[in-house]
Amino acid sequence: MNVRLSQSTVRGTAQAPPSKSYTHRAILAAGYADGALVHDPLVSADTKATMRAVTAYGGSVGLRDDESVLDVAGFGGQPETPGDVIDCANSGTTMRLVTATAALQDGLTVLTGDDSLRSRPQGPLLDAIEDDLGGRAESTRSNGQAPLVVGGGVTGGDVSIPGDVSSQYITALLMAGAVTDEGIDVYLETELKSAPYVDITLEVLDAFGVEAEQTADGFTVSGGQHYEPVDGEYHVPGDFSSISYLLAAGVLAAEDELTITSAYPSAQGDTAIVDVVDRMGGDVDWNQDDGVITARRSDLTGVEVSVADTPDLLPTIATLGAVADGTTRIVDCEHVRYKETDRVSAMAEELTAMGASVDEAQDTLTIHGSASDLQGATVDGRADHRIIMSLAIAGLVADGETTVEGAEHVDVSFPNFFDVLYDLGATVDR
Ligand SMILES: O=C(O)C1=C[C@@H](OP(=O)(O)O)[C@@H](O)[C@H](O)C1
Numbered sequence: 001m002n003v004r005l006s007q008s009t010v011r012g013t014a015q016a017p018p019s020k021s022y023t024h025r026a027i028l029a030a031g032y033a034d035g036a037l038v039h040d041p042l043v044s045a046d047t048k049a050t051m052r053a054v055t056a057y058g059g060s061v062g063l064r065d066d067e068s069v070l071d072v073a074g075f076g077g078q079p080e081t082p083g084d085v086i087d088c089a090n091s092g093t094t095m096r097l098v099t100a101t102a103a104l105q106d107g108l109t110v111l112t113g114d115d116s117l118r119s120r121p122q123g124p125l126l127d128a129i130e131d132d133l134g135g136r137a138e139s140t141r142s143n144g145q146a147p148l149v150v151g152g153g154v155t156g157g158d159v160s161i162p163g164d165v166s167s168q169y170i171t172a173l174l175m176a177g178a179v180t181d182e183g184i185d186v187y188l189e190t191e192l193k194s195a196p197y198v199d200i201t202l203e204v205l206d207a208f209g210v211e212a213e214q215t216a217d218g219f220t221v222s223g224g225q226h227y228e229p230v231d232g233e234y235h236v237p238g239d240f241s242s243i244s245y246l247l248a249a250g251v252l253a254a255e256d257e258l259t260i261t262s263a264y265p266s267a268q269g270d271t272a273i274v275d276v277v278d279r280m281g282g283d284v285d286w287n288q289d290d291g292v293i294t295a296r297r298s299d300l301t302g303v304e305v306s307v308a309d310t311p312d313l314l315p316t317i318a319t320l321g322a323v324a325d326g327t328t329r330i331v332d333c334e335h336v337r338y339k340e341t342d343r344v345s346a347m348a349e350e351l352t353a354m355g356a357s358v359d360e361a362q363d364t365l366t367i368h369g370s371a372s373d374l375q376g377a378t379v380d381g382r383a384d385h386r387i388i389m390s391l392a393i394a395g396l397v398a399d400g401e402t403t404v405e406g407a408e409h410v411d412v413s414f415p416n417f418f419d420v421l422y423d424l425g426a427t428v429d430r
Pocket residue numbers: 020021022093165166167168171193194197311312335
């Protein structure tokens with residue numbers, strides 16, 4: 001699906017979609033439990049992959065008609081051997097988290113995904129399971145990528161793992177480690193990137209009555225624990241990665257002001273987008289008690305931003321930088337190359353196609369911005385939801401028409417993104 005956008009303004013109120021990261025964890029935690037009601041879940045292509053995995057391990061997931069609640073029956077910490085391959089589709093979170101689940105049972109699980117997911121790094125997690133925990137974890141092509149074959153009935157132990165490839169390996173080991181006999185101690189061999197995502201994990205584990213904590217050199221979870229959420233329920237907060245596109249639309253294109261609801265504080269590192277926009281000179285106000293962000297159109301100035309903790313914000317900040325006056329330097333971004341696509345290159349190339357001046361280095365993206373340089377163009381969304389949404393926001397400001405190719409992939413995290421933009425008054429032809 002191609003979506004065409006033209007320079008236009010937005011106004012009114014948009015509700016943030018529910019958090020993808022919290023939804024994945026809540027579904028899997030409910031799977032490790034006897035079950036749970038997950039309120040306000042994100043129902044998207046990625047979270048459906050985690051629902052499939054929980055079902056494959058012997059649980060079940062029912063969705064209320066209005067999509068407001070997932071009724072998850074769990075497998076009680078003892079996953080069954082799946083009767084079929086688990087298709088994780090485009091979801092790195094599903095593949096990593098479920099690989100550790102697979103290691104818990106004696107039988108084998110086969111995990112695969114789409115072209116993008118089958119090119120992403122899984123090697124450090126496979127090595128941790130096989131070399132450190134004594135399980136079986138193989139890449140069928142011996143290249144550290146899916147398809148994967150995992151099993152072996154691990155009972156816990158000590159794991160050494162790099163921290164600068166994906167924090168999802170640590171999340172996976174902590175979630176599975178709680179139901180092993182011995183627990184798992186994770187030692188980080190390199191500095192942890194995307195650290196707030198492990199904080200999200202600790203928050204969800206706590207809500208499910210599971211204890212895990214940070215240590216001087218990593219994380220630890222003791223074994224023999226039972227997942228059991230308070231009152232059998234869990235509530236998912238709004239998603240700040242998704243909010244970043246709405247907030248960018250507000251400061252770049254609001255006619256008067258744009259209001260975003262369901263924006264309550266949580267462990268999400270991506271709440272940093274509010275501060276980034278503020279530092280760029282954006283007129284933004286966040287009422288944390290009410291969960292409401294208000295943004296007004298503003299003239300932005302380039303800044304330097306580290307995305308070490310917030311990789312998913314890179315595409316949004318790149319778009320903001322292309323419109324801001326002066327230079328925006330996005331640093332500490334090498335790990336953003338291991339996502340659905342290499343997002344550093346993707347944003348460099350596609351914003352350049354729209355007339356921006358961008359320099360790319362391995363760990364830095366530098367954008368010499370100016371709103372007047374941005375021209376509508378046909379851009380490739382790279383089958384990556386965040387590239388698509390960020391380029392669409394650039395299309396609200398660019399002179400002339402912008403066509404974003406492959407726009408249907410927003411179904412991964414923000415399925416009604418283009419409907420929301422349309423309802424806010426943007427000129428969008430879906
Ligand atoms: O655990 C999570 O929910 C996520 C962790 C991050 O990945 P990495 O830890 O691989 O950087 C992030 O980019 C991804 O969108 C979601």
